[in-house]
Amino acid sequence: MEEKLMKALHEVLDPEYPVSVVDLGLVRGVAYEAGKAKVRLTFTSLGCPCTEIIKEDIRNRLLQVEGVQEVEIEEVFEPWSAENISPKGRLILLQLGVT
Template identity: 35%
Template sequence: MNLYDSVIEVLHTVHDPEIPVNIYELGLVYEVKVEDGKVNVLMTLTAPACPAAGDIIFDVQSKIEAIEGVKDVHVQLTFDPPWSKDMMSEEAKLELGFL
């Protein structure tokens, strides 16, 4: 498995404590770039005032840092474009009863 795939796999283990679906399937991860062991993640939250924001970002950062071969991690938060339920995977929509 390459480093990019390992990062995606780890992102599937990060959850918003208020929603029983991982952040990747929720569509909160906008972009993942991996180059020479450096990982950049561009992501959002379900709401700008999300009370779990710090925990989620810490979880993303620490889990990616633990991957063998990762030298540096940068997690950037954005609200452009704003998150919507349309960004969720079909699996997440099914799990949350939106389909």
Template identity: 35%
Template sequence: MAEHLIEPTQLENDVMDALSEVLDPELGIDMVNLGLIYGVKVTDGACLITMTLTTMGCPIGDILHDAITQAAEAVAGISSCEINLVWEPVWDISRMSRYAKVALGIHE
């Protein structure tokens, strides 16, 4: 049976747009283009962001957590933000956008 993908709501798209402004301070590329944001779900103003980091024990994890929370909560209609940090599926460079790969000099 085929999976049915649910289209993101406008509010969820607005959160993703806000997250595209959150830069990884080490790489200078935003979280969305790096492929670190796996999903955004908004229910009654409460935002749940499922994401990962490039490596377990990432030293800037706390900085990114705070920046992501602030960006999401700055979106009109978002009253709170929770981050679900996951390690599966494992992040790798295939999750990066073409923009991020070009900016980092990665040629596949």
């Protein structure tokens, strides 16, 4: 089930760039237990203005996964850096002119 959750999260795009929250390195873990999807999520900065939009998009997408009745998002403020971006995410950003 965790694989299905991650696949779904690859469809959730950052509000500022067309890169998934997974490829940006924001998703730090997923779990599933008794109908509840649990997501560990960090942000690029403590003052990120898009936190609520990202959390709502994650919640809406995961509730579409068969078997998920509830979504719990745990905000973890683990240090984030550009090193957390996947190769796919880096390619998309480079194509957009973001370095």
